[in-house]
Amino acid sequence: MSDETKKLWETSPFTDEAHAALHFHSDVRVTDCTLRDGEQQAGIVFTRQDKVDIARALDRLGIYEIEAGTPASSDEDRAAIEEISGLGLRAKISALVRGRRDDIDLAAQCGVWGARISLPISTIQRNAKLKLDDDQYIKLALESAAMVKERGLECIFSPFDTTRADFPFLARLLETFAQEKTVDRVRIVDTTGCATPEIIGLLVLRMRAVSDIPIEIHCHNDFGLAVANTVAGLAQGAQYMSVTVNGIGERSGNASLEETVLALRVLHGVDCGVDLSQFMDVSRLVEERSGISLQAHKPVVGRGAFAHESGMVVAGLLKDPFTAESYVPELVGQSRRVVLGKKSGVTSVEAKLAALGLTVPTDQIPAILASIKAEALRTKRPIDDDRLRALVEAAG
Template structure:
């Protein structure tokens, strides 16, 4: 595996969009496609053009966008599907048909011989039009092996460029995937690709086993999106290949987190905090033992072969009931707060008391506690929020106006967003952009009480151009005001310390 070159085929815009509740606009799709090309994926499956006019438009736009990645369209083994892909101008057509008995009999209602004939005809049609072809035997892992080999060899003889082995319902074990690909690799003379679903949480493991066994390409999605439980996650697959196996890909790993957050924003599917590599907690530490070790040498409680910088992430020391002296002191020193040993002990005691009440300790909480114990006046904040006004449109666009004093001088800024919270936060960013460069790093909303008048608590983090992150919280019955107040508090702390 070491130094082997593995290709990455991304299907976020096709299978990823099949995630229940996800529907991307053509504009969002083209932006994600540009980001995937920047990331360095070898092939982008842009969509299923026959599915809708919008999908056709998106695939055509992506195919004509001048991306460095190859652009692929999906098609059944039907001439009308293939023609739609050809009309869209893609460089590769990914054609598929069910081969397992359960799908073949109950869905397409074709005999084994008919499936072979349809597959060969589709591949020949694609090649006659001078295009690259990938063929998938859908539900391959539940297909009789001898018949599966027969189908794959038939399309190979017809001129297919690469075969895909889909674990369509996510039921194969990693050891089974290894055996399957090993057998296919001995039979085939063209590259093997895999498409693994995550129904049992094995999609990445199965993709890696397939590559160990001889596959040269893995199909993935950003954030593991896809039908049911999703697909093999791009970040986990790529970083396992790079860091554990020593294999090579064309992925520019420093853009992995940036890409994950773009897809999170456009799909509305939040990245779980504990998600490997791209989650908020992927490189976060709270335990006193862990933070002490990481502050001395990050390899003590991190993989070492993968650092946050490699994927565009940041290491965070999180304060809570398990926080140790080293973590609290380092957090204070990063804000130019230098307590004595006695003062530090008092600060830690208050931090733990607050954490024992179930509160997440933000940087603003820590600094407020420190100022209280050190007897240092906080003084006037750089930003003194005066007014927030929001106008909501009749579709999705909202407009917000924010008025504040910045170091005593009145400033007004406005912006639009998808909903009132988004518009208000963007207005604050616009206002601050005139004086300092900060960006929103993370954002979380929680309902503290029940009912229509629930108190909303917002925790928000901001980052400056030097990579320093400060978090703050605010609670209000008005979720817009809570969001703005939390953002302003975080920015004030970032600018003051």
């Protein structure tokens, strides 16, 4: 690790040994589905302009591919997908379709680069939604893929609920795709978020043993494992990650773009070509347009992700930031904050006073600290800068 990199983060000395058996692809790519699966979160509505603005922001971020929506869902979605496809973005634009000619025609008419064929593969999903036996399923999958390729589009096959599929049938499907050469990528979909990192890693390894079709990982966050599951799949050779800004998506959401990309860069040394410094701008845009407020302690982009109150923590932080942080906040467009409250110490008060340009005799600081703690207990809130100035004035 270079001296410059050491200034940005400080991770575990066990990394090299612990990660020796991992096999990341040499060109890991980000496919963002904020505009499709992200909007499927209950209560989120993106207008056409919202989608265009978010797509532009994702393109500036350096996303490889944007899954822009489902053309069959509404006229508004079709118009948005068509407009995004015509923006001349560097990012490739794809759309989700069912295994139907009319869906595929709609996607092609929107001018997208690729179509994502969504068909359920687990027994529980197929019994409830598709009513096809194995031979009929494979016939439909092949016909749909052929239609996509006939229209000059990239074909990404998304057999959803992959993590609950019967593997012999999945293997048969992959073998058939490999023979026909009409599918450019297969997406593992953890539809109900029930997989673990070990399951995702195993599934990638078994799929790669059957065919060399590139694999994408799409995980839901029902057990809080979406990021870990996505990284686990990539660590075993999957090339693509399907993520959303702020982790929005159905039920508990999807793997968070910012958390997954940062974990890859800092913890695994995998650079996905994404501009980390723009994370905050993109996150705030999606937060505003989705109406879904972030929890304060949300990793990477939460407003409190780099806020420090504990006196002992701040004392160490001021000597060496890596005593309390594994990477510098500027890496992701954030900044560090010292918060004054019940758990603060003298060092915290001194640091805050210096930051505000306030000069206070040393013998007055304990009294000011006592006032801070008392007020924080009474209000159950931290002390803001204006209130600190008032306390300093009262102490003087």
